[in-house]
Structures are given as C-alpha cells and as structure tokens.
Amino acid sequence: MKSKLAKAKEFWQSHQFALFVIACIAFAILMTSASLWLYRQSGAMKLDMSRPGYEKVRKKVEKSQDDESYPSSGKIDKKAEDDFNKRLKKYQDDLGKMGTFDNSSISDETLNLKNPGEVTVDSGETQ
Amino acid sequence: MKKLASVLMTILALASGLAMPAVAMPTEDTLKAACSSAQSQLNRVEKSDAALRINRGRIYNETLELFYAMNARLASNQIAAAELASITADFDSELTHFREDYNDYDDDMTDLIEMKCDKKPTEFYQKLEDVRDQRLGLDNRIKRLSELMSEYQSSFKELKLDEK
Numbered sequence: 207m208k209s210k211l212a213k214a215k216e217f218w219q220s221h222q223f224a225l226f227v228i229a230c231i232a233f234a235i236l237m238t239s240a241s242l243w244l245y246r247q248s249g250a251m252k253l254d255m256s257r258p259g260y261e262k263v264r265k266k267v268e269k270s271q272d273d274e275s276y277p278s279s280g281k282i283d284k285k286a287e288d289d290f291n292k293r294l295k296k297y298q299d300d301l302g303k304m305g306t307f308d309n310s311s312i313s314d315e316t317l318n319l320k321n322p323g324e325v326t327v328d329s330g331e332t333q
Numbered sequence: 334m335k336k337l338a339s340v341l342m343t344i345l346a347l348a349s350g351l352a353m354p355a356v357a358m359p360t361e362d363t364l365k366a367a368c369s370s371a372q373s374q375l376n377r378v379e380k381s382d383a384a385l386r387i388n389r390g391r392i393y394n395e396t397l398e399l400f401y402a403m404n405a406r407l408a409s410n411q412i413a414a415a416e417l418a419s420i421t422a423d424f425d426s427e428l429t430h431f432r433e434d435y436n437d438y439d440d441d442m443t444d445l446i447e448m449k450c451d452k453k454p455t456e457f458y459q460k461l462e463d464v465r466d467q468r469l470g471l472d473n474r475i476k477r478l479s480e481l482m483s484e485y486q487s488s489f490k491e492l493k494l495d496e497k
Contacts, residue, residue, distance in 0.1 A: 249432065252436060252439050253383070255383070259376075266381070266384035275399075278403075282410050291489075294396070300392055304389060305385050307385070308469075308472055312375060312464070314359065317374055319363060319367050319368075321363050
C-alpha cells in the first residue's frame with residue numbers, strides 16, 4: 207500500500223510540465239505582489255500621474271528645464287558664481303509662481319459647509 | 334516691571350480671545366446635505382495637490398543637488414564653508430519631512446474622500462479639521478524651505494569669493 211506522499215510524488219513526476227507552469231504562475235504572483243507593495247509603501251504611487259482620474263492634472267506637471275547640472279568641480283571664478291546665482295534665483299522665482307498648501311481651497315465656505323444664515327463679513331469672520 | 338509686563342500680556346491675551354468670534358461647527362444636517370459635494374471638491378484639491386507636490390519636489394531636489402555641487406566645489410578649492418554645509422543638511426532634513434508629511438496628508442485626504450460622510454458627518458468634519466492642520470503643516474514646511482534657500486544665498490554672498 208503506497209503512502210499518500212509516495213502517490214503524490216508519483217503524480218507530480220508524471221505531470222512535471224503542469225508543475226512547472228503552476229510554479230511559474232505562483233512566482234509571478236509573488237513578484238507582482240511584492241512590486242505593488244513597494245509601489246505603495248515607497249510613496250511612488252502618490253506621484254504617479256498615469257493613474258485613472260489624473261488626466262486633467264497631467265498637463266500641470268512641469269518638466270525640468272536644466273540641460274546640465276551644476277559642476278561639482280572646477281575653479282570658483284566670477285562665471286561659476288554667476289551661474290550658481292542664476293540657477294538659484296530661477297528656482298526661487300519658479301517656486302514663487304507655484305501654489306501653496308494654504309487652507310482657502312478647503313475652508314468651510316469653499317466646501318459649502320456653512321450653517322444656513324451664517325454670513326461672512328469682509329474680514330473673513332463668520333457671524 | 335516684569336510683573337506689570339506679565340499682567341499686560343495676560344490682559345492682551347484675554348482681550349484677543351474675547352474679540353475673536355467663536356467658529357460655529359456646521360450642524361449634522363448641514364454636513365449631511367453638503368458633504369458629498371464637499372468630497373467632490375476635496376477630490377479635485379487632492380489631484381491638484383499631487384501636481385503641486387511633483388513640481389515643488391522637482392525644484393527642491395534640483396536645489397539640493399545645486400547646494401551639494403557648490404559645497405563640493407568649494408571644498409575642492411579649499412574654501413571653508415561650514416555654514417553652507419549646515420544649511421544644506423537642514424534643507425535635506427526639511428525636504429525629507431516635507432515628503433513624509435505629504436504622504437500622511439494624502440493618505441488622510443483619501444480616507445476623507447472615501448468616507449461615508451452622510452452616515453458619519455461628525456467624524457467627517459473632525460477628519461477634515463485634521464487634514465486642514467496637516468495642510469497647514471505642509472505650508473509651514475515650504476516656507477521653511479524657502480527661508481533656507483535665502484539663508485544659503487546670503488551665506489554664499491558673505492563668503493566674498495571675489496576677494497579670495
């Protein structure tokens with residue numbers, strides 16, 4: 207009387223190709239799960255504009271305009287200083303033109319969460 | 334004199350507290366009626382914030398690379414710039430906190446948008462208040478990053494490299 211283990215071993219030895227296919231599928235599922243986990247954990251998902259629902263804001267994402275990075279070696283002369291100052295000023299100007307994370311876009315007034323009868327005066331105070 | 338100053342400060346603090354009107358929390362009925370449209374608006378804000386995060390993050394990364402490149406260049410020219418190195422380290426740290434804070438904010442914003450707000454209006458509003466605090470925190474981070482950029486610029490000018 208053959209044991210269950212011996213029978214199972216005999217079955218899989220005669221179906222090696224099926225076993226190979228099952229193992230490949232299991233490995234692919236494992237790797238895909240690990241990749242998705244990393245994608246979420248690392249925060250890369252939050253910066254992925256290819257996700258559904260982000261079609262309209264994709265155009266707002268700007269690409270880098272720096273052709274070359276600032277050299278980390280070389281002499282410090284007037285040209286190097288001017289190049290550095292010019293790059294830093296450009297970054298500051300670009301940041302100045304961008305929006306901020308202030309709360310005006312999610313205030314009670316903007317979200318229409320004010321109680322009926324409440325009036326907002328010019329100073330922004332609610333009465 | 335010190336006692337007088339502390340008494341004056343206490344009176345000023347009390348007076349400003351009395352002068353500010355109490356902010357009325359929306360009633361449950363108001364929240365139930367308006368929360369779905371509020372969630373649509375929040376969804377739009379979340380998408381817009383993602384683009385803002387990417388654009389700002391790109392410039393902050395380029396700025397940090399610029400700082401590191403300049404620090405290395407100064408070092409290779411044997412010019413002491415400990416202040417610049419310190420500011421660069423602060424900038425790097427602040428940028429890391431900004432990224433982490435944004436991830437937390439985005440997670441909470443997603444929870445807020447997906448919440449069944451008509452069934453839990455009070456929880457919805459409380460969560461909204463939390464998200465507002467986080468957004469304020471992010472705003473403070475970007476202000477600090479701008480300050481550090483200015484500090485680096487000032488310290489760099491003080492090196493007076495022309496005279497060396």
